[in-house]
Amino acid sequence: MITVYWVYPDGSEHKASVEEGVNLMEAAMANDIESIYGECGGSMACATCHVEVDESCGIKAGEPFAMENEMLDMVESGRTPTSRLSCQLVASPELDGIRLKVAW
Amino acid sequence: MTADLQTCPFSTGSLGARFRPYEQEGMFAFFKEARAQQPVFYNQELDCWVVTKKADIQAIFRDPDRFSASNSQSPVNAYSADVHEILVDGEFTREPTQANTDRPKHTRIRNIAGQFLNQKRFARYEDQIRELTRQQIATLPPTGTVDLVEALTYELPAKVLFLLVGVPQEESYRVKRWSDNTFNMIWGKPTEDDTIAGARGLVEYYDFCKSVVNDRLESGVEGDDYVSHLLRARNGDDAILTMNEIYSLVHGVLAAGHETTSNGSANLLWALLSDREQWDKLVADRSLIANAVEEGLRYMTPFITWRRMTLTDVEIGGVAIPAGATILMSLVSANHDEDSFEGPLAFDVERKNARQHLAFGNGIHFCMGAPLARMEMKILLEELTQRYPNMRLVEKDNIEWPLNMGFRGPVKLLVELGE
Ligand code: HEM
Ligand code: FES
Numbered sequence: 001m002i003t004v005y006w007v008y009p010d011g012s013e014h015k016a017s018v019e020e021g022v023n024l025m026e027a028a029m030a031n032d033i034e035s036i037y038g039e040c041g042g043s044m045a046c047a048t049c050h051v052e053v054d055e056s057c058g059i060k061a062g063e064p065f066a067m068e069n070e071m072l073d074m075v076e077s078g079r080t081p082t083s084r085l086s087c088q089l090v091a092s093p094e095l096d097g098i099r100l101k102v103a104w
Numbered sequence: 105m106t107a108d109l110q111t112c113p114f115s116t117g118s119l120g121a122r123f124r125p126y127e128q129e130g131m132f133a134f135f136k137e138a139r140a141q142q143p144v145f146y147n148q149e150l151d152c153w154v155v156t157k158k159a160d161i162q163a164i165f166r167d168p169d170r171f172s173a174s175n176s177q178s179p180v181n182a183y184s185a186d187v188h189e190i191l192v193d194g195e196f197t198r199e200p201t202q203a204n205t206d207r208p209k210h211t212r213i214r215n216i217a218g219q220f221l222n223q224k225r226f227a228r229y230e231d232q233i234r235e236l237t238r239q240q241i242a243t244l245p246p247t248g249t250v251d252l253v254e255a256l257t258y259e260l261p262a263k264v265l266f267l268l269v270g271v272p273q274e275e276s277y278r279v280k281r282w283s284d285n286t287f288n289m290i291w292g293k294p295t296e297d298d299t300i301a302g303a304r305g306l307v308e309y310y311d312f313c314k315s316v317v318n319d320r321l322e323s324g325v326e327g328d329d330y331v332s333h334l335l336r337a338r339n340g341d342d343a344i345l346t347m348n349e350i351y352s353l354v355h356g357v358l359a360a361g362h363e364t365t366s367n368g369s370a371n372l373l374w375a376l377l378s379d380r381e382q383w384d385k386l387v388a389d390r391s392l393i394a395n396a397v398e399e400g401l402r403y404m405t406p407f408i409t410w411r412r413m414t415l416t417d418v419e420i421g422g423v424a425i426p427a428g429a430t431i432l433m434s435l436v437s438a439n440h441d442e443d444s445f446e447g448p449l450a451f452d453v454e455r456k457n458a459r460q461h462l463a464f465g466n467g468i469h470f471c472m473g474a475p476l477a478r479m480e481m482k483i484l485l486e487e488l489t490q491r492y493p494n495m496r497l498v499e500k501d502n503i504e505w506p507l508n509m510g511f512r513g514p515v516k517l518l519v520e521l522g523e
Contacts, residue, residue, distance in 0.1 A: 039459065041166050041466035044218065045474065067218040074223045 002096035006033045007054060009102070018091040024100065025049035025087035035102055042087035047071045051089075053082040054099035061089055061098065077103035120145045123154060125409070125432075126293050128505035128512055132449060135437035144423040150180060150509070152411075152430035153423070158438035158462065160421050164412055164431060165466035168207060171412040173469055175430060177204040178411075179290050180509060186296075187303045194307030201352045203360070203469055210468065216345060217353065220333040223475040226268075230479060233264050237483050241491055244521065249498060252517040253370050256484075261365035264480055269357060270329025271316055282309035283359035291510025313355040317347070330357065357473075364406050365477045367513025368463075369484055372400030374514050375451045376485075377497040382453050387493040390486060396453035397481045402461035403451045405436040408512050410465060436512075438462045494522025 001017045004027060008014075018027040028036040028049065040046035044067045053061045061084050064072055068088055072079050086100060119142050123134070135156055138145065143157045155161055164171050177200075183191070190196075201213050240260045244250055262276040271279070285305040288294055294302055317331055325335040331354060338345040345353075376383045376396065386392055412431045417424065425431070439461040440448040452458075464471035471477075488495070498518040505512055 037460075040464075040470035040474075041162070041468075043214075043468050043470040045222075045470045045472060047223075065215075067215055067222065070219065070222045070224045074227070 002091050002093065002098075004091070004095070005057075005097075005099045006031070006036075006051075007099055007101045008034070013099075020091050020093070022091050023087050024051070024089040024091065024095075024098075025085070027091065028086060033102060036086065038087060040087075044068050044071055044085055044088065047075045047085060049086040050075045050077060050103045051084060051086045051100040052080045052103060053084055054101050055082055057097060057099040059095060059098045061095065064088070075103065120147045120154070123147045123149070125150055125509035126507045128408075131408070131436065132440065135434055135440060136449070139437060139441060144421040144425075147432070150430070150432065152432040153420070153425050154432045154434060155420055156434050156437040156441075157421060158441040158444045161433045161435070161438045161462060162466055164420070164433060165462070165469070168468055170415050170418055171431065172206050172415050173204055173210075173412060174200065174206055175204070175413045176411045177290055181293065183299060183303070184296060187299050190300065190303040191306065194304070194310075196303075196307050196310050197348055198306075198310055198352045198355055199348055201349050202356055202472075207468070213345070213349065213353070214468070214472075216334065216337045217472060219337070220330050221357075221472040221476075226476040226479060229264070229267060229476075230483075232267060233480060234483050234487070236260065236263050236267070237480075237487050241487055244492075247521050249518060249520055252373055252519055253366075253514060254516070257366050257369040257373070257513075257517075260484070261362035261369065261477075261480060264365075264476075265358065265361040268330050268361075268476075269316075269354065270320065270327055270331050271358070275312075279309075279312070279358055280362070281305075282312070283363050285309070286359050287363055287511060288506075288508070292506070292508045310351065310355055313358065314351045317350050317354055330354075361473050361476075363511070364473075365480055367406040367511055368401060368404075368477060369481050370513045370517055371404035371406060372397065372481060372485070373488075373519075374497075374503065374517055375400055375404050376453075377495065377519065378500050379451055380496070382451060383489070383495070385453055386485060387489045390489065392453050393482055393485045393489070394478070395455070395458055396485065397478055398458040398461065399451060399453050399455050400481070401463040402439045402445070402455075402458050404512070405439050405461070405463045406511055406513060407463065408436045409434055409510055435462050435465075492521050496520045496522060 001019055004016055004018050006014045014031060014033060016031045023042055025038040025042055029038050037048035039048040064084055065088060068085050071085060072083050119138050138156045144153060144155050147154050240256055244255055259276050259280060262280050263273050266273055266276060282305055285302050289302045320331045321335055325332040334350045334353060386396055410433050414425055414427050414429045416427050442448055464474040498520055504515040506515060
């Protein structure tokens with residue numbers, strides 16, 4: 001289990017324990033995180049799982065995959081340097097404590 | 105309904121025995137009953153397990169470890185030896201590359217295809233798609249009766265796709281015929297004579313795809329089209345993509361990429377015009393159009409069913425299903441599920457969660473053309489509501505649907521253009 005924080009635009013946050021191996025879009029769905037829909041089911045085809053990694057927490061999620069990159073250019077909420085599709089982030093010990101800003 | 109079931113002599117087997125997979129008539133009511141009475145049932149005619157609830161279907165789509173996609177485009181009625189011979193002699197070597205392929209091959213190919221088939225790339229074509237749509241609409245008379253399928257929705261999506269793939273527009277009619285044939289060979293109920301002729305059609309179609317790819321290879325791969333993209337990605341390396349995979353990919357997209365959108369568009373127009381109030385809402389407020397497209401896909405799901413095969417023994421909705429079984433997911437039933445959609449059998453362009461349908465599948469195989477299909481249908485409605493706000497259906501009922509267990513779209517859609 002790792003801990004993941006989702007941070008809403010108003011600064012409020014939702015904390016949850018996530019089993020290793022589960023992707024963070026699925027985890028968001030399981031925790032009813034608002035404005036994450038995971039419409040395509042995790043295939044980098046919808047971008048409705050877009051998050052911004054808050055690197056001030058000291059954790060980096062790495063670079064997006066090539067296909068993810070194309071999708072991120074199209075996100076409605078606007079891409080940022082740490083934008084990722086959360087369906088491509090898989091819970092692992094390295095991500096323990098990660099903070100994800102939910103794009104609105 | 106319950107009373108009916110109880111009087112039936114095969115009380116538990118009854119749904120499976122009454123299921124008419126090829127017929128569109130009565131389908132909505134049948135699945136409503138299934139969702140309430142027996143949401144997972146066995147059908148002998150197709151030797152498959154039919155799954156009808158949205159949550160179950162979504163879980164299957166998201167579980168490629170236990171459910172293989174390898175059977176998703178296999179002919180429902182197996183080909184005869186004669187048909188096989190024609191295909192072998194004709195070097196019909198089409199191989200699974202996308203929708204009916206499992207990992208790791210699927211991942212390798214999807215990553216390459218996705219560098220082209222994605223929303224960002226599609227967005228570049230918006231102006232050209234609008235122009236093609238206007239040109240096609242301009243061929244309609246100012247008033248009078250026309251068949252919208254023939255005049256509009258049949259060929260237009262093929263022309264759009266040709267723009268992306270890099271095939272001359274003049275070929276669109278021929279390709280439409282070939283892909284009709286392909287769909288009928290896979291999901292229809294052709295007679296043996298039909299399948300013999302159909303098999304020759306498959307061979308011709310595949311030859312055409314090969315020639316498109318080989319011509320491009322000769323004339324240069326610098327272009328902005330899908331075929332050039334695939335050839336550039338391959339860069340002569342079979343470990344990346346083989347030539348036969350590229351032929352197969354082109355064949356796949358040349359069929360999947362327009363037949364579905366043709367049906368989706370005609371279904372949407374039928375639903376809107378069957379309930380004039382809905383059409384009038386769009387005429388009055390164009391900002392509703394994007395959601396109307398989603399509601400059309402939900403209510404009149406173009407691919408009514410989609411298949412998977414169990415890789416191990418599984419349990420779905422409390423029903424035990426052995427390994428190696430065919431699972432028939434009723435996408436239209438998922439999209440009419442009372443647990444997911446309020447008043448699901450009403451067509452409502454203002455429905456809040458219309459977009460949560462499964463018309464494009466879900467998970468690792470989620471339709472790569474979804475953003476394109478959405479854009480095409482939206483543009484079509486924007487242009488049509490503006491040009492012919494008073495359009496009316498000539499006949500609401502007695503619509504002819506294809507005899508097909510996979511896809512659906514009206515064969516003809518006669519309208520009075522109004523003005
Ligand atoms: C209304 C129109 C369309 C509908 C209803 C539709 C439906 C579907 C469905 C149900 C699947 C299977 C998904 C799954 O197994 O989870 C699929 C896959 C696919 N579709 Fe579409 N489609 C449409 C338009 C298009 C267009 C326009 C294109 C091409 C530009 C396209 C390309 C594909 C491809 C390449 C796949 C295979 C993806 C994979 O296996 O990874 N589709 N589509
Ligand atoms: S869930 Fe669709 S891109 Fe992540």
